[in-house]
Amino acid sequence: MTLDWDRIVAATRQAHAEADAPLCAYLYDLEALAKHAAHVRAGLPQHCEFFYAIKANSDLPLLTALASHVDGFEVSSGGEIAWVRRHFPQVPLIFSSPGKLDSELALALKHDVTVHIESLHELERLGVLARAGNCPASVLLRVNPPLAELATSTLVMGGKPTQFGIAVEHLPACLERLSKEPALVLRGFHFHLLSHQLDAGRHLQLLQAYWRQSKEWCMQYGLSIEHINVGGGIGVNYRQPEQQFDWNQFSQGLATMLMQEEAAADGLKAPRLRFELGRYVSAFCGYYATEVLDIKEAGTRTFAIVHGGTHHFRTPYAQGHSHPFRIVPIDCWQRPYSRPTVSQCRVTIAGQLCTPKDILSSDVPVNALRVGDLLLFPYAGAYAWHISHHDFLRHPHPQHIYLPVANQTYSS
Ligand SMILES: Cc1ncc(COP(=O)(O)O)c(C=O)c1O
Structure with a gap:
């Protein structure tokens, strides 16, 4: 860039x-922003989706410049849902954050927002609200798998016990609950283990681990999923600005990896990879x-x-x-x-x-x-x-x- x-x-x-x-x-150089977003998008292989995590910067001119380059926006609060919906009534929204209020879940239901579930309790609450409002919802389970050796950076949200996502030992209970919850449809798994990733090779390894882990769960629990949300986390090198994350290397490696993994999918329908990048888009x-x-x-x-x-x-x-x-x-x-x-x-x-x-x-x-x-x-x-x-x-x-x-x- x-x-x-x-x-x-x-x-x-x-x-x-x-x-x-x-x-x-x-x-803010909005022309540069639009060009950069177009470049990021062009590098993503087919079957990938590109969302912008607006927590990085939710100013309206930036969202407007990005809207035609992304598949949607990732939001993290009721305030962000309301802000985006006010200005972009149709754009697809996905919602992650720990500690969602009932009012925020209700707002998500009202505005057709896909919810990333962070705990069994949150799953139960969303189910009750969805049934009460006769308003079915798509959900992804945000899981925190033990991948500490791959999830290394200066800002880590998972891979080890943290407040984020569902610990793997609680996944069976969540799936069990979902199977009895007619108003909620499981669309896939969500992962966001780190920010500040500067190494394209290591990021690919992390994504491959997400892919394989999701496939294993699908086989183990007899699930069919449409999406694996691989989070955000691509970093900006503030200390050595001339050495930024190598997007071209990453996107070529991703295309190869997806081809190989899809070929080895054992007949399972390949899910789409969804990115929700913040820092790397707008910094x-x-x-x-x-x-x-x-x-x-x-x-x-x-x-x-x-x-x-x-x-x-x-x-x-x-x-x-x-x-x-x-x-x-x-x-x-x-x-x-x-x-x-x-x-x-x-x-x-x-x-x-x-x-x-x-x-x-x-x-x-x-x-x-x-x-x-x-x-x-x-x-x-x-x-x-x-x-x-x-x-x-x-x-x-x-x-x-x-x-x-x-x-x-x-x-x-
Ligand atoms: C769930 C989730 N997704 C995406 C992001 C965006 O991360 P980044 O700005 O590092 O791409 C964050 C940031 O904290 C997040 O918590």
């Missing part, structure tokens, strides 16, 4: 020129832009304080990395005071919060940096604004600027 820096830098400079306060903005289109407010030296270290911080852009703190950035130099300086400047040194980028944790990047070598220059942090389109604690200290929110496919800029 090549970033269109020229487009973003130009838009950032324009926003800076128009701003009446130090700049602080998110910019690349987003940028956080912020203006340097102050520069100070403290002992051997240099700190640049920017307009904003982790309350806008929590991603580096959440993932524990030093986020890459580019400097956009602003040469014009017409203020009645001097301009702090550093050169040929390492700089730590800090925000405006009253906490030492408010760090976006640490000890990064820079050629030159001045108060009033802008910093542009890429890969900020997923789990960035939406996971940040916006209202801490009641600082103003950043601008949100969407660069549309049709080459016009609008903001909200």
Whole structure:
């Protein structure tokens, strides 16, 4: 995924020129998003489906840009169901999350949403609601199989005991319950064991394990399923941005793997593989832009304080990395005071919060940096604004600027 820096830098400079306060903005390149989604989709073999997990970024312009490239949206709350249905009455929806409320299950039934069941208790509740409302539902069982050696990354939701999904020892009870529940139709199994997968080969191994495990359960319990949902989890390499997940290698390997597995299907009808990717879809289109407010030296270290911080852009703190950035130099300086400047040194980028944790990047070598220059942090389109604690200290929110496919800029 090549970033269109020229487009973003130009838009950032324009926003800076128009701003009446130090700049602080998110910019989203919707054209790049649509192209990337089309590329992801084109790489998926036949019999695969591509859903976008909107928890990564549910802004309407992004959903609109993605809608024609995906088979549907994955949602994780009643709020997300309502948001999507308000704007996309027809788009297929699938619903995962632990601790679903009865009201959320009822909303899912009302809006024809496929539900990923996380426990026997949830299964029972959905069955009761579906019968009471005379509203049959499609379900997938989210299972957490013991695959700890394959499920390795910096953020693991399964493969070992966690709060997510149904532990395999409880699968028979869930299947038994489903067999007596006329209102619920089992469509398949759902897996989401990790996020931040950067290795295409290892991801293929994980998917192959899902496939084989599902086949084994189908044979063992006499089931016929339509879908295996293989979750999301493909990562973005923030630490070494030049080494991103190799989508082409992955998609070629997936086609080969599916051909081999389908050939060995022992007469069982092959299910469709469903992806519900979040980070890998929307991270690349987003940028956080912020203006340097102050520069100070403290002992051997240099700190640049920017307009904003982790309350806008929590991603580096959440993932524990030093986020890459580019400097956009602003040469014009017409203020009645001097301009702090550093050169040929390492700089730590800090925000405006009253906490030492408010760090976006640490000890990064820079050629030159001045108060009033802008910093542009890429890969900020997923789990960035939406996971940040916006209202801490009641600082103003950043601008949100969407660069549309049709080459016009609008903001909200
Ligand atoms: C059930 C489920 N599916 C999909 C995703 C999307 O994951 P990612 O953004 O890593 O692709 C998540 C994220 O937590 C999830 O919990």
